[in-house]
Structures are given as structure tokens and as C-alpha cells.
Amino acid sequence: MLEFRDIDISDKDKINSALQKSDFMGCEYSFANNMAWRRLSDSKITFYKDFYITGAFTTEDGIPSFVFPAGEGDYKELFAEMRRYTEFMGKPLRVSGVTDELLDFLNELYPGQIESEYDRDSSDYIYRSDDLINLAGKKYHSKRNHLANFRKQNFSFSAITEKDFDDCIAFGAITYNNKTDGSSHSYVAEQFAINTYFTYFNELGLKGGIIRIDGQTAAFTIGERLNSNTFCIHIEKGDTSYNGIYAGINNCFAREFASDYEYINREEDLGLEGLRKSKLSYHPAFIHNKYIVTFK
Numbered sequence: 001m002l003e004f005r006d007i008d009i010s011d012k013d014k015i016n017s018a019l020q021k022s023d024f025m026g027c028e029y030s031f032a033n034n035m036a037w038r039r040l041s042d043s044k045i046t047f048y049k050d051f052y053i054t055g056a057f058t059t060e061d062g063i064p065s066f067v068f069p070a071g072e073g074d075y076k077e078l079f080a081e082m083r084r085y086t087e088f089m090g091k092p093l094r095v096s097g098v099t100d101e102l103l104d105f106l107n108e109l110y111p112g113q114i115e116s117e118y119d120r121d122s123s124d125y126i127y128r129s130d131d132l133i134n135l136a137g138k139k140y141h142s143k144r145n146h147l148a149n150f151r152k153q154n155f156s157f158s159a160i161t162e163k164d165f166d167d168c169i170a171f172g173a174i175t176y177n178n179k180t181d182g183s184s185h186s187y188v189a190e191q192f193a194i195n196t197y198f199t200y201f202n203e204l205g206l207k208g209g210i211i212r213i214d215g216q217t218a219a220f221t222i223g224e225r226l227n228s229n230t231f232c233i234h235i236e237k238g239d240t241s242y243n244g245i246y247a248g249i250n251n252c253f254a255r256e257f258a259s260d261y262e263y264i265n266r267e268e269d270l271g272l273e274g275l276r277k278s279k280l281s282y283h284p285a286f287i288h289n290k291y292i293v294t295f296k
Contacts, residue, residue, distance in 0.1 A: 002085045004044035004055065007034055009200055011045065018052035018071035023227045025288055027124055027267045028054075028067045028097045030232060032204040032224055036193035040186070041065075048081055049073050056096075064089070065292070067097045076109060083295060093295040096122070103291050116291045121271035124288035125279045127264045129231070132254040132282065139283050147251055150244030153213050157252040160208030160220065165198045168210060168220045168237075175237050194235065197222050206234075209253040211245070218242045219249040223257065231258040232265040246278075 007015075015031045027033060034043065034054055041056030051071035055064050064086065069078060079093070086093045096119065098106065106114055130136075135143050160168065172194045197206060204224070211219040219238035226232035233253070238245040258264050263285065269276040 001088065002046050002048060002053070002081060004046045004053075004057075007038055007043070007045045007054070009035065009203060012203070014047070015045075015052050018047075018050065018069075019227075021050070021072045022070040024068075024070060024099075025124070025126065025227055025230050025263070025265060026097050026099065026290065027226070027232055027234075027265055029070055030224065030226060030234070032197065032200075032206060033232075033234060035200065035204070036196040036234070037189065039192045040189040048078055051078050053082070063091050063094050065094045065096045068095050068099075068102055075105075079109075079295070095293045095295075096290070098291040098293050100289050103293065106293055110295070113296050115294045115296060117294075119290045119292050122268045123290045124268055125266045125282075125284040126230070126286050126288050127266060127282060128285045129254060129258045129261050129264050131285070132250060132264055133259060135251070143247055143282070146244040146247035148244075150242075150248035153242060155211055155213045155218070155248065157209060157211050157248075157256075159256065160201075160210050160222070162201075164208070164210050164220075165201065167217045168208070169194060169198055171217045171220060171239075172235075172237050175239060197235065207257045209249065209256060211238075211249050211252065213242050219245050221249050221253050223253065225261070226265055229262040230265050231261040231263070233267065250282075 012031050019029050019031065022029065034045070037043070042058035043054055043056050045052070045054045047053065050073045051069045053066055053069045055066035057064050059065055066082065083093045098116070103116055135147065173191060197204070201208070206222055206224050208220060208222045210217065221233060221236040223231055223233040236246070236249060238249055254264060265288070266279060269279050
């Protein structure tokens with residue numbers, strides 16, 4: 001039977017090998033993300049032959065939710081093994097991160113045996129890199145104005161190095177404290193994620209950018225290569241007292257690190273109205289739809 005455990009930095013090569021075989025575009029398929037956000041839903045991992053499986057074990061209804069596995073091999077054999085595991089727990093098998101293509105695949109593999117629910121809050125925003133770099137055309141007129149106002153300030157942008165880690169960690173804590181009392185589980189999980197990114201920054205192969213205005217930290221962002229044609233933005237923090245700060249960090253970072261990729265994945269909006277409005281305002285090339293599938 002499958003045995004799940006905590007993820008560890010020593011798992012990087014094995015997990016990345018499975019992720020590369022699938023070449024999925026969803027933000028779940030990042031070793032760095034799996035490491036950083038493992039405390040949010042008590043995530044655990046396991047392997048089955050050449051497949052990598054990760055699941056959230058703390059859910060609202062107590063049913064574990066497993067990300068559609070990455071790797072290669074016999075998926076029917078894999079899901080049979082996963083169903084044995086959940087049946088032993090007295091739970092149905094639930095799979096998240098299922099895209100339109102994967103939903104068709106599962107319906108063909110298990111006709112009439114699955115139920116699916118559209119997971120809009122977890123669907124990723126995918127942009128053309130050229131769009132976020134050049135902001136060309138009428139639809140980006142307001143973004144160009146924000147960027148122009150940002151550039152009037154005494155700012156500097158540079159790639160993050162080890163000398164910037166402490167400043168970024170402190171800045172992340174300060175910006176979040178301005179929005180919350182710090183007692184929520186999501187606050188603790190985010191601070192753990194930020195610290196994990198910086199603790200293993202070089203080992204994870206991450207890229208980062210920092211903006212300083214008049215010498216003070218004003219924004220930072222972290223991302224990485226996600227698959228063969230997509231760069232992913234994992235986290236972005238900015239001090240909105242500075243004019244156009246998010247337009248600035250978004251554009252500077254895309255120019256510096258994403259120009260060799262066709263797409264940029266800016267991840268999900270979590271159902272937050274303000275975040276959804278902001279992500280839509282950058283006119284995604286498409287929404288990378290995701291579904292939650294439950295086996296009957």
C-alpha cells in the first residue's frame with residue numbers, strides 16, 4: 001500500500017524527473033511550490049513506480065485531495081493503487097488540478113465512474129510573455145500609464161542574491177502584517193513558504209527580483225522555469241504606498257527572467273475578488289482551467 005511522508009529537499013531530483021516527463025503547465029507541478037506550501041494543507045508525498053503523488057490531508061470535509069500525478073506509466077494501475085489507499089481510509093479518491101485535457105482522459109478511462117467540479121478559484125492565469133514585457137496595444141494603455149508613473153521614482157531593480165534574503169523576508173512579514181493580525185493559518189503558511197523559498201533559494205534554482213526606492217525595499221518577487229515553455233511567478237510582494245509598484249515589479253521581472261519563455265503562469269486567485277480583478281486586468285492569454293474529480 002502507498003505510504004505518504006513529508007517532502008524533503010533530497011527529493012528534488014526524483015520529483016523533478018517525474019515533473020519533466022509530464023511537462024504540465026499548472027503551478028502545482030513545481031517542486032519549489034510543493035516544498036514551500038506543504039504546511040497549508042498538511043501536504044504529503046509518495047511515489048508509485050515512475051509516478052510522483054502529492055496530496056493535501058487537511059481538508060474541510062476530511063477527504064484527502066491528491067494532485068493529478070506526474071510521471072509516466074499505466075495510469076489505470078496507478079489510480080487502482082490510489083483507490084486502495086483511500087478505501088482503506090474509508091474515503092473516496094479525490095483528484096485535484098485536473099485540466100480540460102486530463103478530464104477528457106479520465107472520462108475515457110473511467111466512463112460514468114467519476115464526478116467533476118470546476119475549481120475556478122484554483123485555475124491558473126496564463127499570459128503571453130511578450131504581452132507582460134511590452135504591454136503593447138490599447139488594452140494595456142492603463143498599465144503603461146502605471147509603469148510610466150512608477151519609473152518617475154528613484155528606483156532600482158536587481159536580481160535577488162543572498163545579500164537580499166533577510167530584507168525580503170522582513171519585507172514580506174511587514175507587508176502581510178499590515179493586512180492581518182497574523183493569527184490565521186494562511187498567514188503562518190505564507191511566512192513558512194517565504195522562508196522556505198529563501199532557505200533553499202539556490203538549491204531550488206529560483207529566480208528573484210527586488211525593487212528599492214530611495215534605497216528602501218519596495219517590492220520583491222520569486223519565480224522559476226515551470227515547464228518547457230512556461231515561467232511561473234510564485235510570490236510577489238509590494239508596498240502600495242509607492243506609485244505603480246506592482247506594475248513595476250511585474251514588468252521588470254518579466255523582462256529580466258521570462259523573455260525566453262512563451263508563457264508566464266501567474267498562478268490562481270484563490271477566489272479573492274481583488275486578486276481576480278488584478279489578474280484579469282493583465283488580459284491572460286487563457287485561464288488554465290482545473291477541476292476536482294471524485295471517483296464514485
